[in-house]
Amino acid sequence: MSGPERKAPDDKLLEDFLEGRSPASRAWREAMRGESAPPELDDAVLGMAREEIKTAAARPASRDRFRDRRWPFALAAVLVLSFSTLLTIVQDPVAHKDAMMVAPDVVPTEAVILPEAAAPVAAAEVQAEAQQRQAFEAERKSMQAQRRMEDRPAKPSSAPAAADAAPSPGSYADAVQEPAASAASAGAEAEALSAPAPAAAPAVPPPPPAPVMEESREAAPAELKAAPAAELRRRVLSSDSLGAAKLKRESAVPEAALAELERIRRMLVEGREDEARRALEAWRKDWPERPVPADLQRLLD
């Protein structure tokens, strides 16, 4: 409407006008003097007002009554709702858990068993495996401190790898490449470290009898026949709930013993069977009470 580029009118003019001193105001008042609303309008408006007020007085004041009582109504509604909500929370355990933000109970999911593995393997083997693990747990605490003290100075090359055998893929890669690196040049070590992770870092323990990692999936059923229990265990443990249970159990087993077993398995994967056999025999000497895992039993046969 009024562009800023236009020249600004005089502020004095506005001030005078606002204070009623402007000639425009005087002229306006002079011009409008005596001009008033027609009398018939007065009659119409006043008559309408009288009628309206009369009607309002005769009308039941239901709306006004509600308006007066709206705060008590609102308060009562809030109280009723709060009480009923509290009652629900107290009486309904599910609602109680929701209200208290309690984590739901962990329900173990069904073990995922692939059809080709489920057929040859009985559930008893899984159970036996679990019992084996539990036996590991029983002696874990007593052995752990002693084993750490003995193991590290006694095994200069394998102990660091065992200590670092945490589930991190990077550390797996380091551990796998470590023996090779000791024999190879520094350049080969760097190459191995920069190699893609899948070849060097399996996230789960590999199937024991597999001679090479790159073996095709078509060969898997044959391997399963050779070591069905281990394969079943691997697949069972890959399900969520049992995976969590596995983590819990393994944390209870002496770390050094487990790490050593993992190292032996990796030797098998890399084809160093003699070295693995020797390591397993040493392992048996170190932990004579421990049963040899089923997948490694064939090394001793």
Added chain:
Amino acid sequence: MAAFETLYRRHKDPLWRYLLRGADDREACNEMFQDVWSGVVRGRGSWEPRARFTTWLYTLAHNRLVDYYRLRKLATAPLEEADDVVGPEHESPDAIARNAQLRQRLLDTLAQLPQEQREAFLLKEEGGLSLEEIGQATGVGRETVKSRLRYALAKLRQELSDVWP
């Protein structure tokens, strides 16, 4: 009822003039006038004493005028378009008729103003509203009201330069 009558007597003439100058149509003005007072009677429960009655009254009147403009599809001409005001052509040497002539010139000039500027002027002159109250009644800010009034006064002064030194 007596209180309403008092209020009505006090405000009826300025309000009627405001509507008349705003609509420039006596019949429409009378109709709007009744509508506004009817709104006052019906809405008496919603009026809060902390608001000035005059502001509320002229807010109702402004809204009614806006409705009227919408119905009539009256364009609110910008100031630039309203610049070329036809000068007064009915000057008379008769001294007795000078007041009537001045009044007519004033009304003509006012009628040439854009609707927003005319309304701001009328709300101040007829309603006696302050800048803030005009802004409240018309739904704009104080500075906008000031700007509208400045341009309205400049235009009036330009057209009435012979009597407004």
